[in-house]
Amino acid sequence: MNNPSSKPTPAPQSGTTQADLTVVGGGGHVGIPLVLAFAEAGMTVNVNDRNEAVLATLRSGKLPFIEHGAAPLLSKALANNRLIFTSSSSAISRCGPVIVTIGTPVDEFLNPVQKAVQDCIDALLPYLDDGQLLILRSTVYPGTTAWLDAYLKRLGRQLKVAFCPERVVQGHGIKELGAMPQIVSGVSGEAEEEAVALFQRIAPELVVIKPLEAEFAKLFSNAYRYIEFAATNQFYMIAKSAGADYHAITQAMKHNYPRLKTLPRPGFAAGPCLFKDTMQLAAFARNQFGLGQAAMQVNEGLVLQLVDDLRRSYDISNMTIGLLGMAFKAEIDDTRASLSYKLKRTLQMFAREVLTTDPFVTTDPTLLPFDEVVDRSDMLILCTPHSAYADADLDGKPVVDVWGFLKNANVVY
Numbered sequence: 001m002n003n004p005s006s007k008p009t010p011a012p013q014s015g016t017t018q019a020d021l022t023v024v025g026g027g028g029h030v031g032i033p034l035v036l037a038f039a040e041a042g043m044t045v046n047v048n049d050r051n052e053a054v055l056a057t058l059r060s061g062k063l064p065f066i067e068h069g070a071a072p073l074l075s076k077a078l079a080n081n082r083l084i085f086t087s088s089s090s091a092i093s094r095c096g097p098v099i100v101t102i103g104t105p106v107d108e109f110l111n112p113v114q115k116a117v118q119d120c121i122d123a124l125l126p127y128l129d130d131g132q133l134l135i136l137r138s139t140v141y142p143g144t145t146a147w148l149d150a151y152l153k154r155l156g157r158q159l160k161v162a163f164c165p166e167r168v169v170q171g172h173g174i175k176e177l178g179a180m181p182q183i184v185s186g187v188s189g190e191a192e193e194e195a196v197a198l199f200q201r202i203a204p205e206l207v208v209i210k211p212l213e214a215e216f217a218k219l220f221s222n223a224y225r226y227i228e229f230a231a232t233n234q235f236y237m238i239a240k241s242a243g244a245d246y247h248a249i250t251q252a253m254k255h256n257y258p259r260l261k262t263l264p265r266p267g268f269a270a271g272p273c274l275f276k277d278t279m280q281l282a283a284f285a286r287n288q289f290g291l292g293q294a295a296m297q298v299n300e301g302l303v304l305q306l307v308d309d310l311r312r313s314y315d316i317s318n319m320t321i322g323l324l325g326m327a328f329k330a331e332i333d334d335t336r337a338s339l340s341y342k343l344k345r346t347l348q349m350f351a352r353e354v355l356t357t358d359p360f361v362t363t364d365p366t367l368l369p370f371d372e373v374v375d376r377s378d379m380l381i382l383c384t385p386h387s388a389y390a391d392a393d394l395d396g397k398p399v400v401d402v403w404g405f406l407k408n409a410n411v412v413y
Helices: 031-040 052-059 070-079 115-127 144-154 173-177 189-199 211-241 246-254 274-284 290-313 339-347 370-376
Strands: 021-024 045-048 083-086 098-100 133-136 160-163 182-186 206-208 320-324 353-357 379-382 398-400
Touching: 021 031, 031 045, 031 070, 031 173, 052 083, 070 173, 098 115, 115 144, 133 144, 133 189, 144 160, 144 211, 160 189, 160 211, 182 189, 182 211, 189 206, 211 246, 211 274, 211 290, 274 290, 290 339, 320 339, 320 370, 339 353, 353 370
Parallel strands: 021 045, 021 098, 045 083, 098 133, 133 160, 182 206, 320 353, 320 379, 379 398
Antiparallel strands: 160 182
16 A cells, blocks of 8 residues: 555546546445536536446446436536546546545444545545645544544645535435535634535535534434334334234324424335444444434344244245335335345245345346236235335235335235
8 A cells, every 4th residue: 555645646647637626436326416516516526436337337428326317417517528537546636625425334343444434545645735625525433534634644744624424315415415505514714614615516505513513413313314213113013013003093193293294104224324324323422322222123123023923924934925125215226235135034034935126226136027026926025115116016915015105005014
């Protein structure tokens, strides 16, 4: 690895010096909406990503995953030469801000992996000039922004460090970036001022707070949402155990009663952010975040409870079970941390066969056409409430619908 404190002058790649802004990880779920929003604002953006296949897809005018409203912006940005595609750290632009969309993951013990951020920064440092604005965009462990500033100073580097958390709903980033306030923070007045000036170009409103407060704001938002899902899932399981219809209960609770308007429907609370960020908070709180840990037990346990209930009610050892929807949420194609796969693995231990289908997912070669899954299955389970399933012909097969989504199906659970 290069000494991160050294600054060799790389041979410039074609076009890299013209970029007004570099987004590292620019081909990912966080990066693409940001790239296109800044390009739409008139900036030339260096889309820096190690995944050359993703860059080739973008360069061809296509999107590597579902992002509603992004396709026309991508076409426009390409036509106006607003995008520069690079795949190495040495190709980041040495003028203008650099936004890093690499966050803090958790390991198999649910502890944050700080080294992921450090490794990314170390790879970039030889190609950054002192005085550049360096912005962390993805979720980070509390204190990471201040740590990064101190780390850079120990190396004798003078970069302006900011944290401006991503907070949009996956698949709808384009719309929400232009409609929602952006949180901005910087470790110095100068870093904060430059970050404000940058995000003013794409955001209708800015909220400026300190870096640690911004880090907590991101984590608290995701953990709160995860806890909301756990509350409704726990209520669902309590009602189910009593033989009551939870969906009738919630309809009565919410009817013309605004204080419960935001109570979500039960279902599989999954994806790459909510669980991970809740566990990061638990680690920061020295595992004293009881609400978050309880939420994890409820949300992850819903799948296991469902399987136990089915085993008690049916001889699933002689049944083929079809799973409808493998993405972690409706109307997207992302399977990361999807509880549909946890359900599949668990059922495979007990059922004769488990078949899967999804109208959006293209990365799983085991998926089958919808009609084949319905035809071959003895029972169906709605895992992801894609709109395509709302009025689909399920051939009268018994259906498990935790979500309360299907209106004209033979729902048995």
